[in-house]
Amino acid sequence: MENNSTIAHNFIYGISSKGSNFYSSDYNYISELHSYSSLMAIKFKSENLIIISSHIAGYSNTSCKHHNHLQRAINNENIIYVNDISCHDNSSNNNPYAYLNNDTLNDKIYEYIEVSKKQKKARKRDYSSILNKLINELKLIVKYGTIDKRKTNYKTYLSIINNIDLDTLLNDAIEEEKKQLKRDTLKRYKSNLKQLETFTGVSLKSYSKSELNNFNFLKIDGDYLLTSGHVKVLIKDACILYKMLISGRDIVGKKIAYYTIIKHDKKSVKIGCHNILLKELERVLKGCKDV
Numbered sequence: 001m002e003n004n005s006t007i008a009h010n011f012i013y014g015i016s017s018k019g020s021n022f023y024s025s026d027y028n029y030i031s032e033l034h035s036y037s038s039l040m041a042i043k044f045k046s047e048n049l050i051i052i053s054s055h056i057a058g059y060s061n062t063s064c065k066h067h068n069h070l071q072r073a074i075n076n077e078n079i080i081y082v083n084d085i086s087c088h089d090n091s092s093n094n095n096p097y098a099y100l101n102n103d104t105l106n107d108k109i110y111e112y113i114e115v116s117k118k119q120k121k122a123r124k125r126d127y128s129s130i131l132n133k134l135i136n137e138l139k140l141i142v143k144y145g146t147i148d149k150r151k152t153n154y155k156t157y158l159s160i161i162n163n164i165d166l167d168t169l170l171n172d173a174i175e176e177e178k179k180q181l182k183r184d185t186l187k188r189y190k191s192n193l194k195q196l197e198t199f200t201g202v203s204l205k206s207y208s209k210s211e212l213n214n215f216n217f218l219k220i221d222g223d224y225l226l227t228s229g230h231v232k233v234l235i236k237d238a239c240i241l242y243k244m245l246i247s248g249r250d251i252v253g254k255k256i257a258y259y260t261i262i263k264h265d266k267k268s269v270k271i272g273c274h275n276i277l278l279k280e281l282e283r284v285l286k287g288c289k290d291v
Helices: 004-013 054-058 061-073 102-121 128-144 152-161 166-200 209-214 235-246 278-290
Strands: 022-026 030-035 038-044 049-053 079-082 218-221 224-227 232-234 259-264 268-271 274-277
Touching (some): 004 061, 102 128, 218 278, 274 278
Parallel strands (some): 049 079
Antiparallel strands (some): 022 030
């Protein structure tokens, strides 16, 4: 059984070796390094490239020590740190492009921008060496990864390596975040519209994107009122609270089944962790008014 320092060095030189909870495995095209059962690093021999999973060092004190042994053993500059190297295309794991894509590029760009912000504000500390390492990682991701150059984050990458000033870079990143938020909101709305119309059995096209994305919806099932958040209460109990609510009474602190009314206003009511629109309550419980 080898010591941890030897195992880390054997990984770099493509030699299989094993300790009690730290081991390296050598294959034809790659070497792998594991801390316990987690893949910590992978080396691609022909490219002399190492990809390291950065989050594993935080698993435990022992994994942190394993990570430190690896850092001391590394003898080249072709290193890329990623969030997780266990999530990849297993069908082609002998190639770096199975691990590196636009998501990897996006994560590294975000990291670069955050360090650049610190550099801009810093009075004493110099972050230049960290920024240079991140630029080198960005170049390696683009060189060895499967990158769709039509995407915005590739254009951001070009801005970084072409030394576009930070203010412009940050403004572009903010604008892109806004655009991505709009795209994500629309995608979520379309998905929610389909699911919630199936759940309620009625058309919900009159509801806004914000309403469909942020509120629970209702339907009646026998003697029960069901929510899209998988909660059910008796209709008779819901009617009692609903009539109190529309009469203008303060129902904060009241209970329905196991759930407490947290707050309410002219638009919605929060019951437990459920946010429900008043117009949704009106749609489903309007018959309560006559009871």
